Amino acid sequence: MVSLLGKSTGRVSALARGARKSVRRFGGGLGLGATGEACLRERPGAELMSLESFDVSDARLAFGADLACTAHAAYALELCERLCAPRQVEPEIFVWLEEFLALLGSRGATVQRLRAFELGLLRRLGLGLSIEVCVACGRPAREMGDDSSRWQPERGGLVCRACARSGLILTADVRRTLLRFLEVALDAADAQELTRDQNAGCRQMLLEAISLHLTSPLKSLEFINKMGGTP
Ligand SMILES: [Zn+2]
Structure with missing residues (x-):
């Protein structure tokens, strides 16, 4: 689970399935304070959104x-x-x-x-x-x-x-x-x-x-x- 602060969404919590494994979808960029373009999807009937991908612009390494x-x-x-x-x-x-x-x-x-x-x-x-x-x-x-x-x-x-x-x-x-x-x-x-x-x-x-x-x-x-x- 990740917590994001989106410029156009405000604070959202999202499930990032396979975040540790998928370099293609997340680019290894879900670390502390990483910034990038997130693709989020609503999950019907659920409060948590789903994080489909995260295109990192600064991983804050x-x-x-x-x-x-x-x-x-x-x-x-x-x-x-x-x-x-x-x-x-x-x-x-x-x-x-x-x-x-x-x-x-x-x-x-x-x-x-x-x-x-x-x-x-x-x-x-x-x-x-x-x-x-x-x-x-x-x-x-x-x-x-x-x-x-x-x-x-x-x-x-x-x-x-x-x-x-x-x-x-x-x-x-x-x-x-x-x-x-x-x-x-x-x-x-x-x-x-x-x-x-x-x-x-x-x-x-x-x-x-x-x-x-x-x-x-x-x-x-x-x-x-x-x-x-x-x-
Ligand atoms: Zn006074």
Whole structure:
């Protein structure tokens, strides 16, 4: 069984019979993050489609040799798989993921690009978060003190401390970093400065926001944590 994100189909699950054997139909191209032209067929009365063939344009073979690339690719793909509704056509998300995978292949993995990917993905999914104003009272975050805003993604993002009694504290530094990465293009993200603390803060806020939409933990993150890494 394979999970595909199609530009014109959205996310679909499909059976790929003989995928391991048939070089003619699949070209050996059903690996992690492979891109190509898929020929799908509906199966009467079944939810799963049938993958008839897959004409590979990029098999992403470079990922296999690089653990960080593999981890970032697995994470980005799992995010799309878990957050995109089935069969909902979302060409913007396809393009965003495709660009992310292409940059991984050509330039390797960077945490800056991963943060930009997460923020851009949430926004494209319609799950964007308020970072500049309190979602409850509208007070601008720039008027708040360094540690006087909180993060409550279940309410839509940033909440000032007068409006929230609980939630992670969002420091001004992490807030400004999130804003910066929300606006940066994927191919320009690598050049952005990102300290270890800023990355850890952003990562925590983003995971909190992402996990709201998941019913079980991300497998790719468990794998990364087992390796002792923090992407
Ligand atoms: Zn408020």
